[in-house]
Structure formats: structure tokens, C-alpha cells
Amino acid sequence: MKPWKTMLAGALSVSMLAACGGNDDAEGGADGETDPDEVSGEITVWGWNVAASSMEIAIEGFQEEYPDVEVTVEDIGREDLYDRLTVGLAAGGSGLPDVTMVETDRLDNYIAEFPDGFVNLSEYGFDDHEDKFAESKIETMKNNDGDFVAAPWDIGPAGVFYNIPLFEEAGVDPDDIETWDDFIAAGETILDETGAQMVPIDISADDALFRMMMNLQGTYYFDEDGNIDLHNEEGQQALATIKEMREKDLVANADGWDGTVTATVNNQVATVPFGVWYAGTIMDQAPEQEGEWGVFKLPAFEEGGNRDANLGGSDLTVINGSDNEQAAYAFVEYFTTDSDAQVNALSEYGIFPSLLEAYDDPFFEEEDEYFNNEPIWSLFADISEGVLPANYTSDYARALRYSSDAQANALLQDADPAEALREAADMIANETQRDINE
Amino acid sequence: MTNNKNKTTTILKKTGLYTLLGIGVFLSMFPFYWMFIGATNPSGAIFSMPPNLVPGDHFFENLRNLNENVGIWRVIMNSLIITLTFTVVSVMICSAAGFAFAKYQFKGRDPIFFMLLLAIMIPYHVTLIPLFELMANVGWLNTYQAVILPHLAYPFAIFLMRQNMRSIPDSLLEAARVDGAGEMRIFFTVVLPTMRPALAAVAIFLFMFQWNNFLWPLVVLGDSSMYTLPVALSSLVGMSRIDYGQIMLGTTLSTLPIMVFFLLLQRQFISGILGGSVKE
Structure with missing residues (x-):
């Protein structure tokens, strides 16, 4: 068969399917009260890497409550999972699992593209769990009607990982670093004394530090109404700070993820400001x-200012059209709200929970041998409780691209931060038809 | 005196030539060597500065981990079954189609060929969702045929075969017909043997295409026991936790069949390039 013929046939069947789509809304379970013994079936769960492993080890505990539910966890690469999820949803739900993880900053985009793709968890009673999670996390889990379409799982409280031998050699005390000005001054000392730069940044491709700095100041690419906001005063201040670091030769231009790791493990940089997941x-x-590694909080923009920010995190969703929706919901509810399951995910695989009661577990007080016997987990727990909310929106990926371009313009082409950000805001507006805050 | 001078220039020339060749060999071999280094060392070793160039002792540990994670032998079997079946069948189909386009007169030949050329220009991704939908409706998700069938008639390979078959003299085919050979027999006993170099080139091309094929198998083979090599390797790339030792080992293993296949067909391939230029 010629490719164009198969394509034509495929296109026809898509439109046919679309015509008869819009089926199965959540059946039953609307009261949220079901007897665990009555829930049964087989469900498949998608996750990547250590996240998949941490769901795997939770199955045993889950089956103690729900003995008749069989859970299969499939370990799929991160980008691969999104490719398959997108194709499956676009094709009307074929070949999809019952439950899948989705990163928080991608969630809005999926919900906007496929409004009927995911089960409304509020209909199953997930609202009862609302106050069990960090506040900044909760809002991002809901659709426009205020219903849960995803259950919050992990978050990425951000800190500064620092290389202890380099700090000691330069005679810098990390406790003295409270503001970004302190951070830059410390960086200059370390550069003079040891030759190591302060931070790795993948300048033209990733703006992680910029995002953390915006989040520190309670702003993000978009404001709470979804208007473009990255060019505001706080954004300008953040980018100007990064540019100052670059001008003082404190930034190592790392080539992608591998470049960042290389700089980290070869004493080329003294700190890496990143989410908690970088510990692993x-x-x-x-x-x-x-x-040889320790952690301190991100510096603030002014003395005594906010030092809590978040970078990354993911959630569990139930796919609409699952044959065992009830069992799928049961697993999602158990896994995201059971303290033991969440603490195990952290202690075994370094995946940091957003479930607040998990922080009371003795594990958080433990000193971590790798991290110089510091109790870094309680530090991150403390950070996660103070994080300000961010509105990712369905245009997050676009905003990230233009924001990274602005960063490259400012750092590599010597553009003025304010102008570079304004340009990015215009480009985003052009592509998304969103309003720009003046 | 002059003799000596000549000798010196020859030696200089040769030295220069071999130096250049040496650099070329080094540049093309080094990535493979580096892959091998990565495959025999623990994960973090490939990040060290200055780079570590000595093979390590983690080969078997990496192999064990890799096998535990993705079932590497099963995955290699899947890849071999899919790729070999695809290559054999596709070479037949594409050469038959190429022969028809080159040597038969039939109504609409040129418009159809033109559409075929257009099909080369359709980006892979456009067909992804419709094709997936088709496979889901037929119930072929997670099957070998779902990966093998869609690209069997590969436009570029048909194009390549057609161009090559045009060089077959019509008189040769006429002579065969006069001798009473049927069209099938002509195709198999007269046309294909003269086309061996072209067939080898197309076979290598199709083999590499299917061996490295990623996105389509990824989407259509959901079950990890059906994964092909590229899909299985990619499944090892999570977010912030990546075991590079396993990935490098898997990558090393995945390059071996291509090398073997190429070496097997290499003689055909090269004799095709030299064909006719040298009389033995």
C-alpha cells in the first residue's frame, strides 16, 4: 500500500472516531465512597525511570487495601512517554494506560489540547485531600472549573548545591550568602582563589535559574490571569542579576544536560542552583x-526576602476511557496520599513528595551521608512549604523557548535585559494571542 | 642527487598522505572507542575531566543491569526479526515497483511516479497519528507487522531502483521474451542478477532505516517485551537519573549488526561503484 493511501485511510478513520467520540464520562463512584473490596481489575501505569520504580514498590501496600486490583507499571523514557501520550490522545485514546504521570508544567498544555482526555478526579472525591498538599502545588492540578484533573505527586523545592572543598579553599562560608549580591561576591572570591566558576547555565537552551528567580519573587512567565508577565520589574531584575554574573565570569556556559553534569562533577563550578531532584x-x-556536597537555600533579592522556590514536579492523571477507571483512581489516590508510599519514593529514589504529612516522617530528620551529614531533606521540606504559586498555563513550552532566547540575547549578545524580555513577551503574544501586561 | 631529491619528495608526500588518512581514521573511530569506554565503565566515568580513555571493568555489571532493565536479548531479537523481514520483503517490493516504473508502459505511469516523488516529501510525523489510528482499529498495536508493513513500499528505494533499472537495455528484455521467458522469470533471472550492486545499496539503506527506526516503533509497540533496540535504549533516559554505562553498552551492541550487515554486502556495493571501469 502506498503511504499516501494509508494516510488517507488513517485520516478518514480519525474523523470518524472524532465524530463518535466524547464518550464515557466518569461512571459511578460519584459519591467517592466505595468499599475497597469491591474495586477490582487490572490497571497499567506509565512512568519514567526512578518514578516508575517508586510506584512499583508501592504496589504491595496498595494491594493490602485493594486486594483485587492488579497493577502493572511500565517504565518509559520521559520524552517517549509524552510522544506516546500525545499520539494516543490524538488518536482518541488507543494504546494508552489507565494512569500516567505528567510533569506539572506540561499539565495545562495537555488539558488545553485534550480537555476530555483525563478523568475529573473531583467526581471521585479527590477534593477531600485538598488541604493535604503544599498550597502552591494544588492550584496547578485543577482545570478552569476548579476540578482536579491530576493528583499532586512530587515537587522540586529548589536549593543551591555547593561544592564544599571549593568553598573551604576560598574561605567562603555558605551561611553568609543571603542575597544574590552576597552570592555574586562569594562567586568572585571563589573564582579568584580556586579558578572555579560559580554556576553552570545552558545559556541558549534553558532558563532554569531565571525561572527560580522569578518564582522567588512570586512571579512567572504568566500572571494568575494568564497574561504575559515575564518582562515585569521582577523578571528584569532576575535577568540583570544573571547577566551581572556572566559579566563577572561566574557563569559556565554548559552544553545541555550532559554539560551541566560534567561541570558539576569536575569541580568546574562551585554551586548548582537546581531542584531537589538534582541530589540524585x-x-x-x-x-x-x-x-563534598552541601545545600543551602536560594539567595533572596533583598535582605530577609523570600528564599523558597520550586523547579519541576509531576502528577498522576487517570486517562479517560480507562476500562477500570475506579481501580485507576484508587491507585492514584492511594499513591499520592499515603505517607509511607511517598516517603519510600523519597528514601529509595529521591523523589520529593508534595504530601505535607510525609514531612513528619522521621526520615526527614535523618542526616544524609552523601551530603556531608546535613539533614537536607528537612531543609527541602521547609522550602517546599514556602513556595509561591506559579501559573504555568498551556503556553509554558513556548514561553520557555522565548525566555531562553532572551537570556541568550542578554548574556551572549550583550542585549539590555529589559529590552530582551520585552522582545520575548512580544513574540509570545504574537504566537499565543495572550495579552501583555504593560 | 636528483634521484635522492625525488625520493625525499615521495617520502614526504606519503607521510603527508598517511598522516591525513590517520587523522581521518582516528576521527571516525574515536566515537566508537569512546562508546566502548563508556560501556565498560560505571555511569559517571564518562563525565570526568580530563576524559578517561582506559576501558574499565564494569562491562558485565552494565550488561547485567541493562538486561535487568530492558531484557536486552529479547530486544535484540525483536529488532532482528523486524529489520530482516522488512529488508527482504521491502527490497523485493521496491525493486519490482522500480522495474515496472522503468520498463513498462502503462496508463498513468508518469502521474503515479510523480505522486510517489511527492510522497518522499511527506514528513514522517504527518502520517504518525492516522497510521496509529489505523493500526489500533485493525488491532495490530504491539505486533511486528505494525512496524514492518507501513513502510514496505519505501518511495525513495523505489525511486533508486527505478533509476538503476533504466540502464538495463530493452533489447536484453526483448531477447528474453523472444526466448519465451515469462515476466516473472525475466525479473528474477535477468533483471535482478544485473542489479546486484543496486540491490545491495538499497538493502543497506533499508536495513539502516528500519534498524534505527524510532518514533513509529515507539508509538505502536507499547509492551516492553516488543520493544526494538532504539526504543528500549530511549526508555533508559528518564529525567535527572540516567545510567550512562547501560546506555553506552546498549548503543555499542546496537551498532554491531549494522557493521556486520554492511561488511556482508560491502563487496557487492563496491563492485557496483567500480562496475565496468576495470576489465579483469
Whole structure:
């Protein structure tokens, strides 16, 4: 068969399916009260890597409550999962699992593209769990009607991972770093004394530090109404700070993820400001540097200012059209609200829970041998409770691209931060038809 | 004196030539060597500065982990079954189609060929969702045929075969017909043997296409026991936790069949390039 013929046939069947689509709304369970023994069936769950593993180890505990539900966790690469999810949803739900994880900053986009793709968890009573989670996380889980379409799982409280030998060699005390000005001054000292730069940034492709800095100041690419906001005063201040670092030669231009890891494990940079998940990366790729890494909070923009920010995080969704919707919901509810399941995910695989009661677990007080015997988990728990909310919106990916371009313009082409951000805001407006805050 | 001078220039020339060749060999071999280094070392080792160039002792551990994670032998079997079946059948189909386009007169030949050329220009991604929908409706998700069938008639391969078959003299086919050979027999005993170099080139091309094919198998093979090599390797790339030792080992393993296949067909391939230029 010629490709164009198959294409034509495929296109026809898509439109046919679309015509008869819009089926199965959540059946039953509307009262949220069901007897666990009555829930049964087989469900499939998608996740990547350590996230998949951490759901795997929770199955046993889940089956104690729901003995008749069989759970299969499939470990799929991150980008691969999104490719398959998108194709499956676009094709009307074929080949999809019952439950899948989705990163928080991508969630809005999926909900906007496929409004009927995910089960409304509020109909199953997830609202009862609302106050069990960090506040900044909750809002991002809901659709426009205020219903839960995803259950909050992990978050990425951000901190500064720092190389202890380099700090000691330069005689810098991390406790003295409270503001970004302190951070830059410390960076200059370290550069003079040791030759190491302060932070790795993948300048033209990733603006993680910029995002953390915006979040510190309670702003993001878009405001709470979804208007473009990255060019506001706070955004300008953030980018100007990063530019100042670059001008003082404190920024190592890291080529992608691998470049960032290389700079980290070879003493080329003294700090890496990142989400809590980077702890696992350092431990995996530099096991011989045990005891040489510590963590402190992100610096604030003014003395005594906010030092809590978030970078990353993910959630669980139930796919609409699942044959065992009730069982799928049961698993999602158990896994995201059971303290033991969440603490195990952290202690075994470094995945940080957004479930607040998990923070009371003794594990959080434990000192981590790799991180110089500091109780870094309680530090991150403390950070996660103070994070200000961010509105990612369905245009997050576009905004990230233009924001990274603005960063590249400011740092590599010496553009004025305010102008570079304004340009980015215009480009985003052009592509998304969103309003720009003046 | 002059003799000596000549000798020196020859030696200089040769030295220069071999230096250049040496650099070329180094540049093309180094990535493979680097892959091998990564495959025999623990994960973080490939990040060290200065780079570590000595093979390590983690080969078997990486292999064990890789097998535990993705079932590497099963995955290699899947890849071999899919790729070999695809290559054999597709070479037949594409050469038959190429022969028809080159040597038969039939109504609408040129418009159809033109549409075929257009099909080369359709981006892969456009067909992804419709094709997936088709496979889901037929109930072929998670099957070998779902990966093998859609690209069997590969436009570029048909195009390549057609161009090559045009060089077959019509008189040769006429002679075969006069001798009473049927069209099938002509195709198999007269046309294909003269086309061996072109067939080898197309076979190598199709083999590499299917061996490296990623997005379509990823989408259509949901069950991890059906994964092909590229899909299985990609499943190892999570977010912030990546075991590079396993990935490098898997990548090393995945390059071996291509090398073997190429070496097997290489003689045909090269004799095709030299064909006719040298009389033995």
C-alpha cells in the first residue's frame, strides 16, 4: 500500500472516531465512597525511570487495601512517554494506560489540547485531600472549573548545591550568602582563589535559574490571569542579576544536560542552583564525591526576602476511557496520599513528595551521608512549604523557548535585559494571542 | 642527487598522505572507542575531566543491569526479526515497483511516479497519528507487522531502483521474451542478477532505516517485551537519573549488526561503484 493511501485511510478513520467520540464520562463512584473490596481489575501505569520504580514498590501496600486490583507499571523514557501520550490522545485514546504521570508544567498544555482526555478526579472525591498538599502545588492540578484533573505527586523545592572543598579553599562560608549580591561576591572570591566558576547555565537552551528567580519573587512567565508577565520589574531584575554574573565570569556556559553534569562533577563550578531532584543526579554520577556536597537555600533579592522556590514536579492523571477507571483512581489516590508510599519514593529514589504529612516522617530528620551529614531533606521540606504559586498555563513550552532566547540575547549578545524580555513577551503574544501586561 | 631529491619528495608526500588518512581514521573511530569506554565503565566515568580513555571493568555489571532493565536479548531479537523481514520483503517490493516504473508502459505511469516523488516529501510525523489510528482499529498495536508493513513500499528505494533499472537495455528484455521467458522469470533471472550492486545499496539503506527506526516503533509497540533496540535504549533516559554505562553498552551492541550487515554486502556495493571501469 502506498503511504499516501494509508494516510488517507488513517485520516478518514480519525474523523470518524472524532465524530463518535466524547464518550464515557466518569461512571459511578460519584459519591467517592466505595468499599475497597469491591474495586477490582487490572490497571497499567506509565512512568519514567526512578518514578516508575517508586510506584512499583508501592504496589504491595496498595494491594493490602485493594486486594483485587492488579497493577502493572511500565517504565518509559520521559520524552517517549509524552510522544506516546500525545499520539494516543490524538488518536482518541488507543494504546494508552489507565494512569500516567505528567510533569506539572506540561499539565495545562495537555488539558488545553485534550480537555476530555483525563478523568475529573473531583467526581471521585479527590477534593477531600485538598488541604493535604503544599498550597502552591494544588492550584496547578485543577482545570478552569476548579476540578482536579491530576493528583499532586512530587515537587522540586529548589536549593543551591555547593561544592564544599571549593568553598573551604576560598574561605567562603555558605551561611553568609543571603542575597544574590552576597552570592555574586562569594562567586568572585571563589573564582579568584580556586579558578572555579560559580554556576553552570545552558545559556541558549534553558532558563532554569531565571525561572527560580522569578518564582522567588512570586512571579512567572504568566500572571494568575494568564497574561504575559515575564518582562515585569521582577523578571528584569532576575535577568540583570544573571547577566551581572556572566559579566563577572561566574557563569559556565554548559552544553545541555550532559554539560551541566560534567561541570558539576569536575569541580568546574562551585554551586548548582537546581531542584531537589538534582541530589540524585550528583549521587549517581559522582559517587566518589561523597561528603563534598552541601545545600543551602536560594539567595533572596533583598535582605530577609523570600528564599523558597520550586523547579519541576509531576502528577498522576487517570486517562479517560480507562476500562477500570475506579481501580485507576484508587491507585492514584492511594499513591499520592499515603505517607509511607511517598516517603519510600523519597528514601529509595529521591523523589520529593508534595504530601505535607510525609514531612513528619522521621526520615526527614535523618542526616544524609552523601551530603556531608546535613539533614537536607528537612531543609527541602521547609522550602517546599514556602513556595509561591506559579501559573504555568498551556503556553509554558513556548514561553520557555522565548525566555531562553532572551537570556541568550542578554548574556551572549550583550542585549539590555529589559529590552530582551520585552522582545520575548512580544513574540509570545504574537504566537499565543495572550495579552501583555504593560 | 636528483634521484635522492625525488625520493625525499615521495617520502614526504606519503607521510603527508598517511598522516591525513590517520587523522581521518582516528576521527571516525574515536566515537566508537569512546562508546566502548563508556560501556565498560560505571555511569559517571564518562563525565570526568580530563576524559578517561582506559576501558574499565564494569562491562558485565552494565550488561547485567541493562538486561535487568530492558531484557536486552529479547530486544535484540525483536529488532532482528523486524529489520530482516522488512529488508527482504521491502527490497523485493521496491525493486519490482522500480522495474515496472522503468520498463513498462502503462496508463498513468508518469502521474503515479510523480505522486510517489511527492510522497518522499511527506514528513514522517504527518502520517504518525492516522497510521496509529489505523493500526489500533485493525488491532495490530504491539505486533511486528505494525512496524514492518507501513513502510514496505519505501518511495525513495523505489525511486533508486527505478533509476538503476533504466540502464538495463530493452533489447536484453526483448531477447528474453523472444526466448519465451515469462515476466516473472525475466525479473528474477535477468533483471535482478544485473542489479546486484543496486540491490545491495538499497538493502543497506533499508536495513539502516528500519534498524534505527524510532518514533513509529515507539508509538505502536507499547509492551516492553516488543520493544526494538532504539526504543528500549530511549526508555533508559528518564529525567535527572540516567545510567550512562547501560546506555553506552546498549548503543555499542546496537551498532554491531549494522557493521556486520554492511561488511556482508560491502563487496557487492563496491563492485557496483567500480562496475565496468576495470576489465579483469
